[in-house]
Amino acid sequence: MMQVFATFAYTSLLEVVISELKIQGVHEIYAVPLEIQHPEPKFIDSMYYTDGLSFTDTGFIFAFLFATIGASKGFVWEWGPIIWGLIGGGSGFVLGVFASWCLYRFRHGKGKRHIRRGIKGEVILIVTCSAEQVGLVKKLLWEHSAIGVAVTR
Amino acid sequence: MNNFRNPFRNRRYKALVSPIGTTQLHLRKPLVIAAWSVAFPGFGHLLLNKYLRGYALIIWEMFINQTIHLNLAMVCSFNGQFQAARNLIDPKYMAMYIPVYFFAIWDSYRTTVDLNRIYLLAQRENAPYSTFSMGGLEINYLDRRKPWLAAIWSMGIPSVGQLYLHRIVFAAFVLIYTIIIVDQSNLLLAIHYLILGDISSSSAVLDPQWLLYFPSLYFFSIYDSTVNAIENNKLFEDDLRQYLQQYYQPAGKFVIPGSKVK
Structure with missing residues (x-):
């Protein structure tokens, strides 16, 4: 068994690639949507730094x-x-x-810097598949705007 | 078409994706909303997605402003021609203006405070809401929009930024409003003269009474489309996050610690 890790932004392409993987017979998909660094919205002051x-x-x-x-x-x-x-x-x-x-x-105060929004991983996708499927899975992930992809064994 | 089903009725929803637009609750600063109502009564309500109230106040403001020549009097006052301003204002209707103007400011402030509370409750309740909607005339869905692109479109002509965000009824109203103002104030003609370098003709063709509606509308439209693009994106991300958590985090699955394959 191989595991393919990929990061994605929050886009509709993510749902497309998941459905595509299922069509290709890869069903073990695990997604971890990350909380992005906005501070918790406060009640009166709703500053969204990002x-x-x-x-x-x-x-x-x-x-x-x-x-x-x-x-x-x-x-x-x-x-x-x-x-x-x-x-x-x-x-x-x-x-x-x-x-x-x-x-x-x-x-x-000075010195406090907040992370700026840009291209960065917002969702981690973990796809478990057989060694033969790895090539296909990687290709599909890259084609649907994955930000980064890595394979582990 | 509501594609959410729930055996229990929810108390509050934080958004609605309908064929004519995406309506959404989010946190807003009451003072900012009130300031837009100061710019033009009704703008604050439009930012709160309370469109009918907003339209009523805008139409009312334009009617009364045209009747008492308020904009013209403002131009005179800013330029120190106080007697001219006095002569312009029609005292017959002036007193009608004041209460509704302040009502618009106060009401938008109050509503913002209420809606912020409701948003917090709705967010905690986390009720499912429609995220896709298809009707006989339109299709609407949640997706990521670029805030800067919405702003650029609105800079081109107020209303198309709103159209980009699929707020159709709002966009149509703002477009009609823009056309009337641009037409009556001769703004484009004045810009044409300005490009040709003829400043005096440019100033002469402008109608101050109508021109003064434009700055607040212009910046309002840019502001509104930018803010709503950002909030629309937050809604989209939130929806996708919940979907992934619900369907792609099966119990008993774990990451196999392995080494990276080159």
Whole structure:
């Protein structure tokens, strides 16, 4: 008996490859979906660090605020409402993101770094099969966007 | 079509994948939602997936804003022309504006606090919900969407980011709303003049009363599609995780400690 280990992201291809393996007669499939490092959502403050979302919350609010004022002032100022609206929107967004970033650093101190989202294993798939099937299993796993594959005996 | 069956009725569900859109509970910051209601009454409710309330408030706000020339008065006020602002506002309807405006802010804040509580209970109850839905007119399913792509589409024109996330009724409303504003404000014409380098003509064709609806709508649409893409992905991952745990972790199976084959 051989065991094939593979890591996957959370994608619908994962379900496709599992069904494909079953069609090919490989039935011993074990999946370990990993918890990804988001801190447990708190009740009032729902910061999701991995999304970087909490930074843009304030950014977009400042953007609409400054864009509205910029567009209004633009009816009098030289460059016109569109350019001042865009300047307002852009600077508001940057200001908002910067402000919440400062607040974040102030609250959480320096040095604490959170893992950023990127290509990484989110599900571990363990397929047990005979030595003859290993080649096929590996091929199928790679074809369905496995991030990493290893075979053990 | 609901593809979930349960012998016992559940108290709460955290999501619904229906042919016309994915409705979902997730944690939101009450102050952020309230701030969007400040931008435009109804936006906060749209973020909460309370669409009918949102539409009612948006239509009402536009009607009253057009009646009392509020946007125009804002332009004058920001530019220090206070007497002009005074003359523009129609006192007959002005008092009608204020209570509903504050109601929208307060109500979206209150609802967010309530829905956060309900989300927590729904998450703990972990009731099965529909994750796939097919009707005579549409198909909807959970899958991963790219938040940055949703944002880029929304930057192109508000509403297509929402369409990417399969929120059809919302997208249709925002699209119609965008078309009316762009048409009445002459925004695209002004951009055309701006590209040609004719700043004075560009400013002259713009209608300030209509243009001022645009910034809040534009940034709202980007924000909404980004947030919902992220939350949609969390829902998808959660669903897949539970499925794998249920069907692909049979009891009595274990990993054989072996050495890696090259």
